[in-house]
Amino acid sequence: MDKERKILDKLNIDAMFLTDYFNKRYFTGFTGTTGQAIVFKDKKNFYSDFRYVEQATLQTKPNNYDFYQIGKDGQEIFYKHLVENKVKRLGYDDMSMTVAEFEMYKKLFVGIEFVPAGKEMLEARKIKDEKEIEKLRMAAKISDIAFRETIKIIKEGMTEKEIAAHLEYVQRLNGADDKSFETIVASGHRSSMPHGVASDKKIKKNEFIVMDFGCLYQGYASDITRTVFFGDNISEDEKNLYDMVYNAQSLGFSMVKEGVVGKDVDQAVRDYFDENGNMSKYFGHSLGHSFGLEVHEMPYCSKLGNEKLVANELMTIEPGLYIEGKYGVRIEDDLLITKDGYELLTQSKRELIMIKPN
Ligand SMILES: [Mn+2]
Structure with missing residues (x-):
């Protein structure tokens, strides 16, 4: 079982939203600054803008992420994918997401419960390969x-x-x-x-x-x-x-x-x-x-x-x-x-x- 799936199971969540630079880098392999990822039970998506199409595809593909190019419509695409995948409980990085970001996503992702997952993300990083x-x-x-x-x-x-x-x-x-x-x-x-x-x-x-x-x-x-x-x-x-x-x-x-x-x-x-x-x-x-x-x-x-x-x-x-x-x-x-x-x-x-x- 991969590292992301373990967290989904442990917290009984349908998906995990990766926004923190280090957690994102750890799970997806992406080293750039701008990008988000959503890990579903049977699919992993990485999102960034046109500047990172090549780099993000190259870096996240080996970790089984599919790349999606987004622009200013990014949050709407996240929500669309969450709804399509019938996500009810979404794990998010409460240890590093700003209050402003949290408020924004909470307002946008109507009907989705936010579950703190920051600690589990950090714990996954403890044992090194x-x-x-x-x-x-x-x-x-x-x-x-x-x-x-x-x-x-x-x-x-x-x-x-x-x-x-x-x-x-x-x-x-x-x-x-x-x-x-x-x-x-x-x-x-x-x-x-x-x-x-x-x-x-x-x-x-x-x-x-x-x-x-x-x-x-x-x-x-x-x-x-x-x-x-x-x-x-x-x-x-x-x-x-x-x-x-x-x-x-x-x-x-x-x-x-x-x-x-x-x-x-x-x-x-x-x-x-x-x-x-x-x-x-x-x-x-x-x-x-x-x-x-x-x-x-x-x-x-x-x-x-x-x-x-x-x-x-x-x-x-x-x-x-x-x-x-x-x-x-x-x-x-x-x-x-x-x-x-x-x-x-x-x-x-x-x-x-x-x-x-x-
Ligand atoms: Mn020291």
């Missing part, structure tokens, strides 16, 4: 190359933005479609901000530089963080902080495998921080999240991560400690969950790298 995993491996590899090349060019007086630009440039040079989120480069006192997007701050001697970045490769994301020290005069406290985050990440790794509950991994890392000087109060975010077409996907290693991890799901493990007004450290890697452990997709060196100023 071999083709997706190959793309995720490649995305991780490209980010590793970017890290390796970028730490060679970091110099005193360079801005965080220059470092971010280099990370993104090297990713593009190596085949990335784009960055997967706003590149974070947070140095010195800014490193205590977990999401310190690259600023005009200049790199100074003897400070941490947190780099959190990733790319999209054929639509699939990577997400890696490394904290390096620029200089050779590291304090005992800074060294200890790095070691603690490093050990917490190793502990997280050691727990990841099919069957483990996400929140248990998150809690184990918090407990470890507390056993080592009550430090968990400096770890304000979750330990990990899955990723795929989007950089944050279900499931999660967080307080709310109640589900068991399953083989061929993905997970980041990203502990961090942030001492306000001083500095912070985060280390993040991308893991593919397997039956008895994990495959590490990002493979950049995890041990502290000290960059010599020159």
